[in-house]
Amino acid sequence: MTVIATESLSKRYPRVTALDRLTVDITPGVTGLVGANGAGKSTLIKILLGLAPATEGRATVLGRDVATDGAGIRALVGYMPEHDCLPPDVSATEFVVHMARMSGLPPTAARERTADTLRHVGLYEERYRPMGGYSTGMKQRVKLAQALVHDPQLVLLDEPTNGLDPAGRDDMLGLIRRVHTDFGISVLVTSHLLGELERTSDHIVVIDGGKLLRASSTSDFTQTTGSLAVEVTDRESELLATLTAAGLTAQRTGHLLMVDIGDDETYDTVRDAVAGLGVGLVRMEQRRHRIAELFADPDDTGADATAAAHPTPDTAVAAPGAMGTGRSVR
Numbered sequence: 014m015t016v017i018a019t020e021s022l023s024k025r026y027p028r029v030t031a032l033d034r035l036t037v038d039i040t041p042g043v044t045g046l047v048g049a050n051g052a053g054k055s056t057l058i059k060i061l062l063g064l065a066p067a068t069e070g071r072a073t074v075l076g077r078d079v080a081t082d083g084a085g086i087r088a089l090v091g092y093m094p095e096h097d098c099l100p101p102d103v104s105a106t107e108f109v110v111h112m113a114r115m116s117g118l119p120p121t122a123a124r125e126r127t128a129d130t131l132r133h134v135g136l137y138e139e140r141y142r143p144m145g146g147y148s149t150g151m152k153q154r155v156k157l158a159q160a161l162v163h164d165p166q167l168v169l170l171d172e173p174t175n176g177l178d179p180a181g182r183d184d185m186l187g188l189i190r191r192v193h194t195d196f197g198i199s200v201l202v203t204s205h206l207l208g209e210l211e212r213t214s215d216h217i218v219v220i221d222g223g224k225l226l227r228a229s230s231t232s233d234f235t236q237t238t239g240s241l242a243v244e245v246t247d248r249e250s251e252l253l254a255t256l257t258a259a260g261l262t263a264q265r266t267g268h269l270l271m272v273d274i275g276d277d278e279t280y281d282t283v284r285d286a287v288a289g290l291g292v293g294l295v296r297m298e299q300r301r302h303r304i305a306e307l308f309a310d311p312d313d314t315g316a317d318a319t320a321a322a323h324p325t326p327d328t329a330v331a332a333p334g335a336m337g338t339g340r341s342v343r
C-alpha cells in the first residue's frame with residue numbers, strides 16, 4: 014500500500030530546478046524526508062498538497078491525483094508549515110478551533126477535538142493565553158495540533174524541530190512518533206538533521222538538489238557492521254591484549270573495544286576472555302551504521318570527518334550538492 018507516489022516529478026523555477034524527475038513510493042508509517050536546505054523538501058510538500066503545480070510528472074496522495082484533487086487531498090491530510098504563521102493575539106484554543114471549523118467540523122466537535130488535540134501535544138492551561146507570548150516549542154506544538162485536529166489519515170510536517178533546543182527536539186520527535194503509534198496516522202516529516210530522523214522514522218527518503226538519492230527502510234540504512242562493541246567494567250587494556258593474543262583484531266575507542274567479527278566464535282572468545290580476567294561485562298553488541306556515516310567521505314580527515322564518525326542528533330546535511338558527491342556532513 015502506498016500513501017504517496019511520485020513519478021518523474023519535476024518543478025522548475027526560472028532560475029532553479031527545485032525537483033528533478035523525482036520518483037518515489039512512500040508507504041504507511043513515519044517517513045523521514047531528509048535533505049540540505051534548498052534540496053526541494055518544501056516544494057515537494059506544496060505539490061503534494063495541491064498548492065503548487067508540478068512542471069512535469071505526476072503524484073498521488075492517498076490515491077488522489079495532486080493535479081486534479083487538491084481539495085480532496087487537503088481534507089484527508091494535515092499540514093504543519095515550516096515557518097511561524099500563528100496570529101500573536103489569539104489563544105491556541107481559539108486558533109485550533111478556527112482551523113477545525115475551516116476543515117468542516119461542526120462547532121461542538123471542533124471544540125472537543127481542539128481540547129483533545131492540544132492536550133495530546135502537551136498544552137494545558139497556557140492554551141487560553143495569546144500565542145504571542147509562547148516559546149518556540151509551544152508554537153511548534155500548536156502548529157502540530159492544527160495539523161491533527163481534523164483527524165487526517167496523513168500529516169506532512171515541514172521541519173517541525175526547527176528552532177528547538179535538544180530537549181525540545183526530543184519531545185517533538187516523541188510526539189511525532191506517537192502520532193503514528195497512538196492514532197495510526199501516517200507521517201511525512203522533513204529535516205536537514207540526519208540523526209533525528211534515524212530515531213523517529215520507519216523509512217528514510219534522501220533528496221539532494223531535487224533528485225532522489227536514496228529511499229529505504231531505516232533499518233536498511235543502519236544495517237549492522239562487522240564490528241562488535243565490547244564494554245567492560247575495567248582492565249580494558251588487558252582485555253585488548255588477551256583478545257589480540259587469541260587471534261582477534263581489536264582496537265580501543267575510549268571505553269569501548271571494537272572487535273572485528275570473524276565468525277560466530279568471536280563472541281565465545283570475547284566471553285571467555287572477559288570471564289578469564291574476572292571483569293564485569295557491561296555490554297557486547299554488534300555495531301550498527303549511523304545514517305550520517307553513510308554520507309561521509311572516508312578519505313576526509315578534516316574536522317568534518319570527525320563529526321561524521323561521531324554523529325550527533327545535530328549532524329546536519331551539508332550544502333546542496335554535497336551529499337551526491339559523497340562529501341561529509343557537518
Ligand SMILES: Nc1ncnc2c1ncn2[C@@H]1O[C@H](COP(=O)(O)OP(=O)(O)OP(=O)(O)O)[C@@H](O)[C@H]1O
Binds near residue numbers: 026
Ligand atoms: N517560489 C519560488 N520561486 C523560485 N525559486 C524557489 C521558489 N520556492 C523555492 N525555490 C527554490 O527551489 C529550491 C528548493 O527550495 P525548497 O524550499 O523546496 O527547499 P527545502 O529543501 O525545503 O529547503 P529549506 O529547508 O531551506 O526550505 C531552492 O533553491 C529555492 O530557492
